[in-house]
Amino acid sequence: MRITEVESIAFTVPTDTRRTRWGYGERDGAERDTTTRILRIATDEGAEGYAVGGYGAYFPAPEPAVVDVLLKPLLLGEDPLDRERLWQWMTAHHGFTERMTSSVDMALWDLLGRLSGLPVYKLLGGYRDRVLAYCSTAPNLGRPEVYAEHALEAKERGYKAFKVHANIFWDPYKREPAPGKPAFPKEDIEICQAVREAVGDEMVLMHDPWGVYTLQESLWAGRELEKLGYYWLEQPMEERRMEAYVELTRALDIAILAPELEEGGPFTRSSWIRAGAADMGRMDVGLGGITATMKTVHLYEAFGQQCEIHVGGFGNLAVLGATTEETCEYYERGLTIPGVDRDATPPYLLAPCDPMDEEGYVHIPTGPGLGIELNWDYIDANRVEG
Ligand SMILES: [Mg+2]
Structure with missing residues (x-):
């Protein structure tokens, strides 16, 4: 099995400004759109995995430019089950931030879970x-x-x-x-x-x-x-x-x-x-x-x-x-x-x-992988560039 696709999916989410401003300014409670991103990794055999931001995971997945310049050259053609080897590689590679490594690593764990039908914590x-x-x-x-x-x-x-x-x-x-x-x-x-x-x-x-x-x-x-x-x-x-x-x-x-x-x-x-x-x-x-x-x-x-x-x-x-x-x-x-x-x-x-x-x-979510249940109707209707 080989990784054939690495994709950053960006979409907008209406966000209560009381959440984003944290008091550094006005907490007016108005809703403004913020952009978040999901990382998707897929293989030649149809297996796929996701990493999402939000929920206290305080950063979104990498931007499309980062995916193109750093992630694809490293990941395309690799075995997605070689998580340890890929983690060592990303960790030793100083172009990779820990947040990039984090998104890739989580998507690969999610992929293994979805492939095996088991939750990652098991x-x-x-x-x-x-x-x-x-x-x-x-x-x-x-x-x-x-x-x-x-x-x-x-x-x-x-x-x-x-x-x-x-x-x-x-x-x-x-x-x-x-x-x-x-x-x-x-x-x-x-x-x-x-x-x-x-x-x-x-x-x-x-x-x-x-x-x-x-x-x-x-x-x-x-x-x-x-x-x-x-x-x-x-x-x-x-x-x-x-x-x-x-x-x-x-x-x-x-x-x-x-x-x-x-x-x-x-x-x-x-x-x-x-x-x-x-x-x-x-x-x-x-x-x-x-x-x-x-x-x-x-x-x-x-x-x-x-x-x-x-x-x-x-x-x-x-x-x-x-x-x-x-x-x-x-x-x-x-x-x-x-x-x-x-x-x-x-x-x-x-x-x-x-x-x-x-x-x-x-x-703990018990669904396969990380237990993420994505609402594709919402995501597809609110997609944006990068
Ligand atoms: Mg603290």
């Missing part, structure tokens, strides 16, 4: 059919009371855990963008405190400042979160300063969760583990695909450390279905905004990616 080594989710807020939602009320709604919806993204590149007083420094750790902790008071002691809570704090701010905020019984402090600082993370992790009791955005997948994370730069690791399929994420998860498992999966989507769910709670405890379900329905199915899908039951568990 092919990876099925472990569980459902995973506990946490509600992950969008940043810059407003006053502490807004977060407290949102957390109560999440608890009523069934969530057992809730993660705060507070003031990120945003001045809560002037209500305008504040790129870079200063951060607002004091105001962020007021939000974290209001959430704890609203939901009570049993709900698991996390805080994610998205890398905007200094070391001193991280130390102070971490100690405050310890008093509030928070579970982890996520990516509080710029991740290229690993030594600051070593110092922070030594000084605090609360679990430090990082690195989230560092490139290099299992390679950089091995350095973080060796340095003791965090208590828990972080990884997602956007950083080199399912193949890179499984390598990373197994690395952390061998060291007896958690590796919490960043963002959601079909690829991350396949990984979570094939790993233990001990290593990968939660599914990140977000980013949530009060008044925006997180349970709605986007128009290009026939079934939702991450339906959550009333106990707070997201169920």
Whole structure:
């Protein structure tokens, strides 16, 4: 079997601007069209596989120009079942970004699943059919009371855990963008405190400042979160300063969760583990695909450390279905905004990616491949160039 087609399919999706602006400007709630893309890989024997963006998989598939210049020359004529060989090739090839590798790798896993009639998580080594989710807020939602009320709604919806993204590149007083420094750790902790008071002691809570704090701010905020019984402090600082993370992790009791955005997948994370730069690791399929994420998860498992999966989507769910709670405890379900329905199915899908039951568990898709059910009527009616 040989790969004969590699295609980037672009189409528009009406998007609530409250989702795309994240508070960096007006949240007017108007709908605007955004373009998303799907990668399709097909073979001479009719097998095909897809990678989609969206659902927290925060980037679309590669553009047609990238497909023509980079992907086709590498993939056409190759055996689509040689995923490891192709992953090694793309990873060693410096023209490939991790996001390109991710899309190709996910489409190849999807292809294998569709070909065999099995879900990818079973092919990876099925472990569980459902995973506990946490509600992950969008940043810059407003006053502490807004977060407290949102957390109560999440608890009523069934969530057992809730993660705060507070003031990120945003001045809560002037209500305008504040790129870079200063951060607002004091105001962020007021939000974290209001959430704890609203939901009570049993709900698991996390805080994610998205890398905007200094070391001193991280130390102070971490100690405050310890008093509030928070579970982890996520990516509080710029991740290229690993030594600051070593110092922070030594000084605090609360679990430090990082690195989230560092490139290099299992390679950089091995350095973080060796340095003791965090208590828990972080990884997602956007950083080199399912193949890179499984390598990373197994690395952390061998060291007896958690590796919490960043963002959601079909690829991350396949990984979570094939790993233990001990290593990968939660599914990140977000980013949530009060008044925006997180349970709605986007128009290009026939079934939702991450339906959550009333106990707070997201169920791993059980259809063949990654379980993506594409709505071709919608996609074909809304196709655009590139
Ligand atoms: Mg994060």
